[in-house]
Amino acid sequence: MLRANQLGSSKYFTAEEARETIRGDRNWNPNQPRERRQLYEFKSGATYEGEWKGGFRDGFGEQIWPDGAKYSGEWRDNRAHGKGKFIHVDGDIYDGFWANDKANGAGVYQHVNGAQYEGEWKDDLQHGRGTETWTDQSRYEGEYAFGRKHGIGSYKWND
Numbered sequence: 018m019l020r021a022n023q024l025g026s027s028k029y030f031t032a033e034e035a036r037e038t039i040r041g042d043r044n045w046n047p048n049q050p051r052e053r054r055q056l057y058e059f060k061s062g063a064t065y066e067g068e069w070k071g072g073f074r075d076g077f078g079e080q081i082w083p084d085g086a087k088y089s090g091e092w093r094d095n096r097a098h099g100k101g102k103f104i105h106v107d108g109d110i111y112d113g114f115w116a117n118d119k120a121n122g123a124g125v126y127q128h129v130n131g132a133q134y135e136g137e138w139k140d141d142l143q144h145g146r147g148t149e150t151w152t153d154q155s156r157y158e159g160e161y162a163f164g165r166k167h168g169i170g171s172y173k174w175n176d
Contacts, residue, residue, distance in 0.1 A: 136161065
């Protein structure tokens with residue numbers, strides 16, 4: 018089970034929402050069967066519809082926040098974890114793997130303006146090998162560390 022100090026710091030995946038569903042008689046029991054429940058509305062105004070294990074979002078589900086941001090994908094222990102897609106309010110989309118409410122593993126981030134990053138992620142940052150392509154078709158292929166181009170890579174201009 019994930020610890021409270023591992024909870025995300027994003028305005029979307031909040032500790033308050035995670036704690037809200039596990040109060041009272043809804044404790045974690047890994048042997049509980051998954052069940053699909055009706056739409057749940059958090060105190061924040063966000064809604065979740067999908068699978069649960071006790072008071073934990075677990076399995077496939079979709080959460081929509083009041084500003085229109087949306088995550089559809091896998092959950093584990095009340096956290097976005099596994100394959101999922103997050104659509105930002107501005108239209109940007111991240112589609113890939115998640116761990117502990119953050120982009121982790123292989124994924125594609127598509128900006129609404131057409132620019133794109135495809136590659137490895139760690140804790141919501143570009144980390145590992147990746148390719149960034151801009152709308153003018155210039156591109157960078159190479160290594161990233163903690164969200165920055167770092168190490169061996171090549172840049173190709175559009176001309």
